[in-house]
Amino acid sequence: MKLGRLNHIGVATPSIADSIAHYRDVMGAADITEPFDLPEQGVKVCFVNTPTHSTGSGQADSRMNGTQIELIEPFDESSPINSFLEKNPAGGQHHVCFEVPDIATAREEFEAMGKRILGPTRIGAHGTPIFFVHPKDMQGMLTEIMETPKEAH
Missing domain, CATH: 3.10.180.10 (2,3-Dihydroxybiphenyl 1,2-Dioxygenase, domain 1)
Structure with a gap:
């Protein structure tokens, strides 16, 4: 097994809308995807895109993609992340x-x-x-x- 690129960090949240506002208003995120449903996995999802790596000249290095924050909210009461949110009501990694x-x-x-x-x-x-x-x-x-x-x- 060889370690690959860190693609994303999944963050469970009781409210994607509130989390989007946090990443936009507190963290300055400018690139956030529209939320979408993944009912087969029991979640609603959106991605906060972090900036790509800069070469220092202000140009983004196209070989480096920014890591994403995956915001996941329960889709319904059968969602597998409901138990996580019961233990962590504010959400978290x-x-x-x-x-x-x-x-x-x-x-x-x-x-x-x-x-x-x-x-x-x-x-x-x-x-x-x-x-x-x-x-x-x-x-x-x-x-x-x-x-x-x-x-x-």
Whole structure:
């Protein structure tokens, strides 16, 4: 297994609208996507895009994409993040997501190491295959593994 790019940090929130206002008004975020529903995963989602890396000349380096903050709000009462929000009513960091070049190979490698995969590989919010690894096998962090989007390279 080789560590890939940190794609995003998932932040559970009781209100995407309130979180958008926070990132815009407090943190100065200027690039925030429109929220959309992912009922098959039980969440509403939007992305706060952080600035891309600058070369120092004021020009963005096109090889470096900014990491995203993925805001996730429960879609309904069956959402898997409801239990997280019961323990953390204000919301908070829910997971980290790393990219891999091939999701099937990564899953096989994690399983060979005895890491517990949570559920089947499925399509995530970026439209690419994902799976989650149990936090007890990842030093306490729920970890999403995502196949690198093909258009990113």
